[in-house]
Amino acid sequence: MHIPLHEKRTHFLVILFYTAELIFCSQVLASFEDIGLSARQQAMGGTAAAYVNSADAVFMNCSGLAMAAAPHFSMFYTNPFGLKSVAHASLSAVFPHRTGAYGLAVETFGNNLYQENLYLISYARSWNKRFHYGAAMRLMHLDISKYGTDTAIGFDLGFSTALSPRFQWGFYAHNLNRPVISAQDQAIPQIFCSGISVLPVDNARLNVDLYKDSKFPAELRFGFEYTVLDRLALRSGFSTEPARFTAGFGIAFSLLQLDYAFQTHNDLGNTHQFSMSVFLKKRTRERSDKIEYQMELLKININIASEEQLQTLRGIGPTLSRRIVMYREDYGPFEDIEDLKNVKGIGDVMFERIKDRITTE
Numbered sequence: 488m489h490i491p492l493h494e495k496r497t498h499f500l501v502i503l504f505y506t507a508e509l510i511f512c513s514q515v516l517a518s519f520e521d522i523g524l525s526a527r528q529q530a531m532g533g534t535a536a537a538y539v540n541s542a543d544a545v546f547m548n549c550s551g552l553a554m555a556a557a558p559h560f561s562m563f564y565t566n567p568f569g570l571k572s573v574a575h576a577s578l579s580a581v582f583p584h585r586t587g588a589y590g591l592a593v594e595t596f597g598n599n600l601y602q603e604n605l606y607l608i609s610y611a612r613s614w615n616k617r618f619h620y621g622a623a624m625r626l627m628h629l630d631i632s633k634y635g636t637d638t639a640i641g642f643d644l645g646f647s648t649a650l651s652p653r654f655q656w657g658f659y660a661h662n663l664n665r666p667v668i669s670a671q672d673q674a675i676p677q678i679f680c681s682g683i684s685v686l687p688v689d690n691a692r693l694n695v696d697l698y699k700d701s702k703f704p705a706e707l708r709f710g711f712e713y714t715v716l717d718r719l720a721l722r723s724g725f726s727t728e729p730a731r732f733t734a735g736f737g738i739a740f741s742l743l744q745l746d747y748a749f750q751t752h753n754d755l756g757n758t759h760q761f762s763m764s765v766f767l768k769k770r771t772r773e774r775s776d777k778i779e780y781q782m783e784l785l786k787i788n789i790n791i792a793s794e795e796q797l798q799t800l801r802g803i804g805p806t807l808s809r810r811i812v813m814y815r816e817d818y819g820p821f822e823d824i825e826d827l828k829n830v831k832g833i834g835d836v837m838f839e840r841i842k843d844r845i846t847t848e
Contacts, residue, residue: 519603519627519668521661521678521700523547524563524577524594526762530735530748531710532724534694536682537647537657541744541764542581545590545609548645548659548680549621552588552611555581559766568756572598579607587612590623602630609643615843620646625661627675629668639666639675653686677701682708690714694724704728722748735760742766786846789827790820800841807832821847 525543528535535547542561544551563577579592590609597603605628611621623643630636642664647657661678668675682696694710710724710733720737735748744764751757787796789811797808807830814830821827824845828838 519605519629519675521676522575524575524579525561526563526735526746526748526760527712527720527722527737528710529750529760530722530724530733530737530746531694531712532696532708532726532731532733533698534682534684534696534708534710534724536659536680536696536698537655537684537694538692542579542590542592543577543762544611545579545581545592545607545623546577546594548647548657549590549609549623549643550611550619550645550647550657550659552581552590552609552621553583553613553619554647555583555588557766557768558582559764561762561764563760563762565758565760568752568758574598588621600632604628604630611645617649618646619648620644627666627668637668639668640664641666641675655684657682657684674701698726742768786844788848789824789845790815790847800844802837802840823847 523529523533523535523543524546525535525539525541527541528539528543528547535544535551539547539551540554540556541551542555542559543563544555558581560578560580563575565575567573567575573596575594575596577592577594579590582589588611590607590611592605592607592609594605594607595603606626607623609621609623611619613619621644625641625643627639627641628636629638641662643659643661644663645657645659647655649655658681659678660680662675663677665677666675667673678698678700680696680698682694685693687693690713692710692712694708696708696710698706698708700706706726706728708724708726710722712720712722714720718739720739722733722735722737724733725731726733729752732751733748735746737744737746742765744762744766746762748760748762749757750760787800789797794805794808794812797803797811798805803811810830810832811827815821824842824847825838827833827845828835
């Protein structure tokens with residue numbers, strides 16, 4: 488089979504670069520470079536420390552899995568810097584459960600000459616609905632044509648917390664155990680990142696991250712997102728070390744989310760990135776995070792709340808909210824929040840879910 492000359496050159500450069508990197512250069516970046524596998528986050532300058540709530544959070548701040556609104560799959564694809572013979576793709580999934588959120592993911596990079604495969608399993612959960620934490624294990628498998636294969640295991644940690652209705656802070660670390668790969672014990676970079684996410688106005692988000700790769704100087708990342716009519720999100724970002732501009736957009740449907748990112752690089756050229764998330768059940772209508780956080784931070788007075796307000800409590804639907812209103816109309820106001828268990832359908836399990844969000848005063 489005839490291979491065009493330009494493709495031969497590309498193949499040769501790719502394998503030459505990565506082989507030399509692994510075998511001869513102990514002071515340069517190892518394989519399994521950390522890049523965000525989410526077009527949304529990449530369009531926002533790669534910022535992912537304080538707020539990321541999709542399945543691909545497993546690749547960035549795994550605590551974000553606890554904020555996922557529904558079980559779904561996320562897919563990512565790009566040809567870095569326009570190299571058609573070098574594909575970078577991933578598939579991730581998150582399954583929220585009352586015991587926490589479970590994440591699975593696989594990533595592949597390279598071609599038949601140089602191939603990286605990454606497998607992740609993660610767990611995250613929330614405490615008091617405002618503090619999210621998670622951990623992940625990554626299995627990294629490297630295959631270089633004519634040089635053999637090797638495997639390494641890394642461990643990640645992450646957390647994020649809502650400090651106010653408009654302000655969130657987060658931190659994550661990758662490869663805490665300092666894994667190595669190849670016969671020369673080539674170190675895989677450790678990553679440490681801390682950042683904030685701010686809502687300056689409704690439907691707008693500003694992210695700032697301080698990102699540190701153990702092999703390179705610290706990097707500042709900035710990202711901005713503005714949502715129009717709950718469907719269209721416009722994004723842009725900037726990062727240093729090296730200087731890089733990003734932009735993109737996202738379109739949301741009830742069971743589908745499409746995202747696109749464009750990234751510049753002063754030396755290597757431009758990159759187009761694509762993400763798609765498929766939800767296994769219909770999501771509730773997206774509201775601004777300001778409203779969501781206010782609902783979490785403010786308690787509901789069960790003696791005066793309307794049926795609609797009662798339905799913002801976890802597990803309380805139209806039937807139970809109506810029974811609560813009818814109960815207080817028949818027997819008077821609740822004297823203690825535990826009196827709510829006198830309402831048919833509200834047992835110990837349901838009460839434990841909502842007791843921190845209700846009051847009688």
